[in-house]
Each structure stands twice: as C-alpha cells, then as structure tokens.
Amino acid sequence: MKHSTIALGIVSALTLAPAAEASLSGCTFQGQGTLQTQVYFANGINTKYADALIASDTLRSIYKGPLEGVEENSTYQFFPAYNLSQGFTTDVIQVFQQKMQEDPDGSIAYMVYDMLQAGLTNDAIRQTVAIAVTDGYLLAAALTDELLDDLADTMAQLSADAMKDLNQVNDLHSGLYADALLNGKRVLVVAHSQGNLFTNSSLARVIEMLPEHKESIGYFGVASPAAETVNGADYVTAEDDRVIQLLRVSETVLPANIDNDPGLLHDPRDFLNHGFLESYLDGRLSSRERIDSGIIQLANTLKYPELIAGEGAIRATLTWGDQPDVDLHVFEPGGAHVYYRNPQGSDGTLDVDDTNGFGPENYYVACNDVSAGTYKVGVNYFNGNGPETASVTLYLGNGTTFGPRQITLTEDKGSAGNNSPRSAFSLTVSDDGQGNALYSVE
Incomplete structure (x- = not known):
C-alpha cells in the first residue's frame, strides 16, 4: 500500500547512482545561481x-x-x-x-x-x-x-x-x-x-x-x-x-x-x-x-x-485537482521505471511525491546524467472518488518547455495501473556527435 504522507525534499547528490557511460551533456540554458x-x-x-x-x-x-x-x-x-x-x-x-x-x-x-x-x-x-x-x-x-x-x-x-x-x-x-x-x-x-x-x-x-x-x-x-x-x-x-x-x-x-x-x-x-x-x-x-x-x-x-524540486537536462512535473492521489511515472532509456516505489532511476530521481491532493510531483535528470534513448512520461490515477484532470509539464535543458498537457482520468486504478500509466510525453534524446543532447518531444 502506498505511504500516506507527503515526501518532499531533494535527494542528496551523494545518494545518486553513478551516471551511465552513455550519458550526455544535456544543459545549455543559463539561470542557475x-x-x-x-x-x-x-x-x-x-x-x-x-x-x-x-x-x-x-x-x-x-x-x-x-x-x-x-x-x-x-x-x-x-x-x-x-x-x-x-x-x-x-x-x-x-x-x-x-x-x-x-x-x-x-x-x-x-x-x-x-x-x-x-x-x-x-x-x-x-x-x-x-x-x-x-x-x-x-x-x-x-x-x-x-x-x-x-x-x-x-x-x-x-x-x-x-x-x-x-x-x-x-x-x-x-x-x-x-x-x-x-x-x-x-x-x-x-x-x-x-x-x-x-x-x-x-x-x-x-x-x-x-x-x-x-x-x-x-x-x-x-x-x-x-x-x-x-x-x-x-x-x-x-x-x-x-x-x-x-x-x-x-x-x-x-x-x-x-x-x-x-x-x-x-x-x-x-x-x-x-x-x-x-x-x-x-x-x-x-x-x-x-x-x-x-x-x-x-x-x-x-x-x-x-x-x-531538482532541475537539469530533463524535468517533468505533475499537478492535479482535489482527488487524493495521482502519480508521476517515468520509463528511462535503460529500462528503469521511476515512480513512488522506485524513486531513484538509472538517470533521474523522483524527488517530490504527494498523496494528499493537488500535487505537485517532480522528476528530474541532472545535466550530465541524461542518456541517449527514449524517456516515457505518464501518470496513473492511484486513488480517488471521481474523474480527475492531471497536468504534466516537461522542461528541457536547452531552455524549452512543453505543456502543461492535461490528461482526463475517469477512475482510479490503484497499484494495478502502475505498469500502464497514461502517456503524457515521449522524449527521445540523441547525440549531436559531440557528446551533447538533442531533444525530440512527442
């Protein structure tokens, strides 16, 4: 059963898994600091x-x-x-x-x-x-x-x-x-x-x-x-x-x-x-x-x-209405499924999780940890008593933003929906030939 309290906080860089060998440089925008x-x-x-x-x-x-x-x-x-x-x-x-x-x-x-x-x-x-x-x-x-x-x-x-x-x-x-x-x-x-x-x-x-x-x-x-x-x-x-x-x-x-x-x-x-x-x-x-x-x-x-909330090469955020719980899910190129049961992926981290309505939830990949391949971002209506609307926004390390995209959710799925979340974004990352990330969003 999902934990019933809000988990807010930044996962320390010391706890992050080592970046994969195929990681790219994913950030070109200015603004930090x-x-x-x-x-x-x-x-x-x-x-x-x-x-x-x-x-x-x-x-x-x-x-x-x-x-x-x-x-x-x-x-x-x-x-x-x-x-x-x-x-x-x-x-x-x-x-x-x-x-x-x-x-x-x-x-x-x-x-x-x-x-x-x-x-x-x-x-x-x-x-x-x-x-x-x-x-x-x-x-x-x-x-x-x-x-x-x-x-x-x-x-x-x-x-x-x-x-x-x-x-x-x-x-x-x-x-x-x-x-x-x-x-x-x-x-x-x-x-x-x-x-x-x-x-x-x-x-x-x-x-x-x-x-x-x-x-x-x-x-x-x-x-x-x-x-x-x-x-x-x-x-x-x-x-x-x-x-x-x-x-x-x-x-x-x-x-x-x-x-x-x-x-x-x-x-x-x-x-x-x-x-x-x-x-x-x-x-x-x-x-x-x-x-x-x-x-x-x-x-x-x-x-x-x-x-x-952390930011970097990729950042996905989720908010919704007053129903108790909608969850953010990300499938990374290497196969890791990042969500509340597995907040640390091979590339990124679910560092903000909410279970009391409205959100927000946040997933991010640090600037130098992004991998070539496809990141699939979706949502699962975990717990509620009526229709709900999820809003998902995608921020990229080149300074561009996609969304918010709104997804209508008709009924809660519980943990049965964890492996088949509703799709919000499909993000494909490729190498520009010099070790820098190129992004394509669907």
Missing part, C-alpha cells in the same frame, strides 16, 4: 491568447529592465496565465459561477438561473430582479429578451462547459505557480478582470499545497470583480469602470478605489473604461502609477523560496 521571478498575466473574459500574450509582452517591456536593475543577479520572466475564452455568453456564466463559489447566498446571477429553470417569463424575471436588488432596475434593463432566451435555451450545456473550463484553468494556473515555487522561483501575478477570480482560487490552492511558500507568491489586481483578495493582495478598480459597476449591481464586489478619468480631451480609454492596456496601464492614467507601485512593492517584499 540567479534570483528568479516568474511574472504571469491572468486575463479576463472574451480574450484571445494573442491578446493575452500582447499584454504579457507589454508588461515585460515596461518592467523587466527596471526590476532587474533593482536587485543584483536577478532575472524576471513574463508569461500569460491564460484563461481560455469559450465565447462571451459562456464566459459571463463562468463569472457568475465563480461569484457563486465566493458567496453562494449572495449571487443574484444564480437567482436568475433558478428563475429560468423554474420557467418564469422574462418579464417576471426582470420584475423580480428590479425589486430584489438595490438599484435593480439597472440589472433588469441589462437582462434583454435576447440574453434571457439565449441563457434559457443553452443554459445547461453552457453551464457545464463553463464549469469544466473553470476547473481546468484553476488546475493549470495553480500547477504553473506551484511548479515555479518548487523550483526556487518567486511568483508575481498581474490579474485583470475575471483573471482576479481565477487568481484568488489558484493562489488559495497553492498556499494550501505549499504553505511554507506563502510569502513567495503574490498578485496585483486590476479591474477586479472579486469580493476579496487573497494573501493580502492590493488592487486598483476605477470608479467609472462600467463592467465592474454593472456587476456590482447584482454581486458583492470590492469597492472602487481610484478616480481614473483624465478628462474628456485626453481620455485614451475604451468605452467601458475596463480594458487592461488602454483603460488601466496607459501612462496617462492615474491607475498606471498604482500598478507601478503595486508591482514594485511585490518585487521588494516577496521572498525567494527554498529550492525543493
């Missing part, structure tokens, strides 16, 4: 990946140089923590689901859902909302026949799609953040709009997973629809942000805290006064100064976490 911070942009609803990437790149262009200039030997990397859009209506439903999770008794949006399910007419729904909510006539006016009919016709499927996407995004984001912390990197998130709701959930989960790293992860919220912040996070929301104003009619939302109106002749904002780049990050707006100071404050106060 530097103070590293991962900066993520968490986007709002109805956002294409290309636009999230533009926002992340804009943050890089503004902040990378100044932040690295403050602290010697520090590096900052910028990435999107992408919230996939399922379309405007589904995204809106997803926000309502997140608000219901925040406060099940305080969500007027779910009151509308209940009335739709009960078969009330559109006029009856609007009349009920207008009476039940302070200034409810504003929300009632927004509940057009088209929107209510669309919700009624497609509510069940949209709700299922939105909830599935919500859970997958939470799993992905918490996995990204936990993985960086295990690898000794601070995590700084800049969240916009719905991204604040995802960030609250993800940070709360990561802090539950890695409470010792609570002071190494933080975020700054922009145009937040959330009712609260997690881990003492600061935020900025404009008084005339029309998106947040409308949501505030039906939901509990953090108060607006800035007058962001630069005057009619010098206003670069979009019509809703809500967009991240044009309505908050533009240097002509008061919000920009608040964002600058918030990011600098985090850069000055977040602690660098202790390195727990």
